[in-house]
Amino acid sequence: MANKTIGCALEVHKALGPGLLESACQECLFYKLKLKGINVEKQKPMLLIFEDVKLEIGYRIDLLVENKVIIEIKSVESLKDVHLAQTLTYMRLGGFKLGLLINFNVSLLKQGIKRVINGDL
Structure with a gap:
């Protein structure tokens, strides 16, 4: 499911480029995932x-x-440790x-994607 999500994110970024507010990116990615039939x-x-x-x-x-990812x-400007801590x-x-x-x-966008795995869960 992560690969499909990344694919949708790449499509959004390719169409709109950098510089949008987080809320706009979220809405566009949400729309794209729904369009592909993803929960x-x-x-x-x-x-x-x-x-x-x-x-x-x-x-x-x-x-x-999909209630998983x-x-x-x-x-x-750049991802910080606090962003990773929030995700974790x-x-x-x-x-x-x-x-x-x-x-x-x-x-x-591939430079802005960090896959976070928590094996302790």
């Missing part, structure tokens, strides 16, 4: 469970593909093993 949710809330308390504190996954979208946090909270951290603000 995708946007801005999916993530609960934080601490002891026996479920806390809704504003965590949201940009896109969740987290997509975290950025449009920044969402993966841990949701029990997901695969995430894609995609920075649309690059000349070649």
